[in-house]
Amino acid sequence: MDLGFIDLSQLAYSPPGRGALLLSGLLATLQIAAGAFILGLTIGFGGALGKLYGPSPLKWFLEGYTTIVRAVPELVLILLVFYAGSGLVNEVLRSFGQRPIDINALLAGIVVLGFVMGAYATEVMRGAISSIPKGQIEAGRAYGMSSTMMLRRIVAPAMMPLAIPGIANLWLIVLKDTALLAVIGSIELATRTRQAGATTREYLTFYLAALVLYLLLTLVSMYAIRHVERYFRRGLRGANS
């Protein structure tokens, strides 16, 4: 169906329509975003704990990490981590006489974005953990709980409702930042859109389609986040907002 400036037949699922290609890119986007999100949260949690309770050198290092990563544009960071990361790893391996590791494109994207997200996640979680009423932690200590048990039973659950808005925002940011990976040639939705647009020269059609797909991802995510937030806020005052 040719609407003049948009050619919808190009988006058909089966060839010669490139709908399936875009959807495969969408899947890759989701995979990279999910992986980077989890990696980022893991780094963030560790980083937050390190910043709050760790020894001074660790605090300094983490402060540097979060400040630099949050002050430098993602595009520059992605390029640096992409080349430096694998370059370093392979240098080390080569000095041991090993073959360079084949870090496949998906994993590279996840590691790069996860590293960047980790800095933001550290700040979100640090803010959340330090907002936990001190009384709860003191009570735990009064009961003689070990650090691990306190972490599991008090800190983590109490932190979640405070951290959810920040974490939800990070998820939405990660989803959109996957598009930046197109600049390093990683295969995801933005790359597939660019390829499809380039081969068919139907740039408007495919970029609009990509816009719609990303919007769908965002809207579905926001819907899911509302439910997640309700779950973590159960039992708290104002839970059913």
Next chain:
Amino acid sequence: MVWDWLPEYLPRLAEGVWITIQLLVISLTIGTVLSVPIGLVQVTGPRILSWMALSFCTLIRGTPLLIQLWLVYYGLGSLFPGIPGLRESFLWPYLRDAFPYAIFAFSLSVAGYQGEVMRAGFLSVSKGELEAGKAFGMGRWTLLRRIWMPRAFQNVLPTLGNEAILTLKATPLAATITVYDVFGVATIIRQETFRIYEPLLLIAGIYIVITLILTLLYRWIENRVPRPA
């Protein structure tokens, strides 16, 4: 680390920094100006306008800026051959050069994100102050000009500072549509000298410095602006 290429490329880097700053300042200005009605109309205005503003913000915040940028530059560009007489029109210098497209996309982005911030800002102004203004017989526009807007801006000033830094971090995307900001220049340096890390590290440093300046600037503004009690 090899830095022997630096003296040769210094003038181009300086030009790049200038382009980056232009992108930042112009987009922030236009975007902020646009964000005021977008935020306000969601609080007051007729349902239809409020809905349009909300849709705009959702669209901007729900899709990657890179795609928006490419859509605007290459998507619109593909329509040009179909419009006769375009090249002779007065618009042509603006449609031909890539810089206006970057400004356009970044301004809309700022307007979208800041629209939400302004909406919260307008909502946060205490009703008491607005009622006092009305009691003095202020008209709607006077109220807006004298009380509502200044107060809203005061409340959201820290977030505006944050938005400025986020816009700075978005400027490298312009390099993908042939705008030679400092990142674009760094890419040219990487191609011509085959050095991988040094140019990137240099501009990372430049961005950190600009961020620092922005942070200090906004902190100075915050100190000068009286905070509500």
Next chain:
Amino acid sequence: MKNIIGKLAISAAAVAMATGIASAELRVGLDTAPYPPFAEVDASGNQTGFEIELGEAVCEAMGETCVWTPTAWDGIIPALTSGKIDAIFASMSITEERAKVIAFSDKYYNTPAVLVAPKSSDITEDPASLDGKIVGVQVSTTHANYAQAKFSDTADSIKTYPAFDEHNADLVAGRVDAVVGDSLAFSDFLEANPDFEVKAQLNDDAIFGLGVGVGLRKEDTELLEKFNAAIAKVRADGTYDEIASKYFDFNIYGAE
């Protein structure tokens, strides 16, 4: 606390290693953006094109398993030197500048560079005809080097684009007045856009080099020999001509 973090770290690393570790495959880099008729992605997501078929024939002759690894063109040499890919098979011209950083195999084809502009314009390869015009090229190519060297004095500006199709899109949109690129890469474009034509063939062996070759790391001398042997074999036993005749009805290898 340290316990949990330690366990998490180890399991994360293990997962990463498991999915990441190489088999003895050769990762061959090519441009993510399409470059017909040499390489492009068809609607089913498969890589097709002259270079793809030739590459697979060469790999078979070497006895290696090759994995096509799309990489952004402007980062393809760093990708090679930092170990993300093991070879570049992406229509990369053999030039002195590049040879300082990487090693090249023998050439596997050679096509001239051309200047393309609208039929209605009177642009030629004479730099004077480009006075006040804008020229589009792809970043990090010999074509970009040529444009910088010959046209930057007279032309209004030389715009560099990340991908080949992008400067073509801007040529159609009228944002650039002429583009410089590979003659064959333009064939698809010129077919679809009859308002444009080749204005001149550009000859400069020093800038354009003597053909395209496989890019390899300087220290992989063994791999270099393997590639050269395979290319020679593919040329000798007729596979090269078989594949080439599917795409071109003239001699793409150029002079011997």
